[in-house]
Structures are given as C-alpha cells and as structure tokens.
Amino acid sequence: MNRDELKKAAAEKAVEQVESGMVVGLGTGSTAAFVIARVGELVAQGTKIIAIPTSERTAQMSRELGIQLGSLAEYPRIDLAIDGADEVERSTLNLIKGLGGALLREKIVAAASKRFVVVVDSEKLVDHLGHHTGVPVEVAQFGWQATAAAIEDIGGRPQLRLREDHAFVTDGGNYILDCRFDVIKDSAELERKLNMTVGVVDNGLFVGRTSQVIVASDTGITVLENDRNPRG
Secondary structure (H helix, E strand, O other): OOOHHHHHHHHHHHOOOOOOOOEEEEEEOOOHHHHHHHHHHHOOOOOOEEEEOHHHHHHHHHHHOOOOOOOOOOOOOEEEEEOOOOOEEOOOEEOOOOOOOOOHHHHHHHHHHEEEEEEEEEEEEEEEOOOOOOOOEEOOOOOOOOHHHHHOOOOOOOEEOOOOOOOOOOOOOOOEEEEEOOEEEEEEEHHEEEEOOOOEEEOOOOOOOOEEEEEEEEEEEEEEEEOOOOOO
C-alpha cells in the first residue's frame, strides 16, 4: 500500500467511532481529508452529526459533501475529534501538528473534545518529537522578528513559513514560524516556554491531549490507547 492508501485505511477505522447525534471535530490536512470524505459518506447514508471544522479548507470540503457545520459558540463540547499528525511520540502519544497551517484551531477543537483520535501512517511514529520535523509556532504578525529572536533564546531555530514568496497567513491572520530544536526530551516544558514567549499565539506541540492513535502500516491497523488521558 502507498501512503495515501495507508492514510485512508486509518481514517476509515477512526470514523467507525462516529455515531448519529454526535458533535464531531474535523481536522485539517491530507489525512483529515480522508476522514471528511468517509464522514460525508455516512451523512449521505443517513447519519446525522454536527461537524466543527478546524479550517476554512475543511469547512468548504464538508459543505460540498453535505455535512452540517456548527460552531463552538453553539456546541462548546465536542464528542469526538479526528485529525492527523505530523509526528507521534510512541511512549506518550504526544504530537507535533501544524504543517497544514491550522494548529491553533486544531488545538482549540482538541481541547474541547471528550475524545481526540489521531490517524497516521507508521512513518509518523518517532521515539522523540522533532525527529523529522520542526515545531510550527503561530505568532502575531506585529513584531514577528522579535518573537523569532526570543524563540532562538530558548534553543529554537525559527524560519518564517512562506507561500509563493510571501509569508503564509493562517485563518486567524497570524504568521507561522517553523522552529527546529534539538531532540525534544520534555515536550511539556518546551510547550510551556513557547507559550510564555511574547508574540506567540500557540504552538504545534499537543501534549497530553490524545485519547487514541490509529496507525496504518503495510502489516495492518494498530490502535494505540492513551490510558493516562482522563478524557480517553
């Protein structure tokens, strides 16, 4: 199976948890697109849900599939959120997210969810976060250079994310700094330091939020449960 087939298999396994009457958070990115497509099929078959999208892209795809959308103002508690991840730490199920540019809304939805289920292919599993990718950090546009300098002071190597030679702008109107660190041994402490940095809106470290990770590999589907997450 190629990577897209693996993502699709993991996404469809996760969507088995969707039931009529649920409020469901829908993530952003290539794996989440398979989740949305499968949810759209369920809706077409009569399953009734309210979806909370984590980006304008997800909202548009959901509308095209006939999925009813809501907001956190209307539904502040979400039954189940399903999303992808850029890295998953095997021992803790902590995550790096945000390469798709929607980390702030994704984290808000994850925090509001009773269960947060992550779908990945096996290549996303790592022993320590930061092995393959940096940490996306969403920052205010004003003074982003000063924010970048402050991140350097805590050991990061930030680079402004660009799109077609212009700074990438999130749905919230912010910039993203992609920050490489040495091996991240304490994700919670790094998350704390980043969020204490003036100018940082939020960061792509998802610590202690994952209920379950569904991993697809050539040998099949593996489900990793986080027994330490009280919401799981």
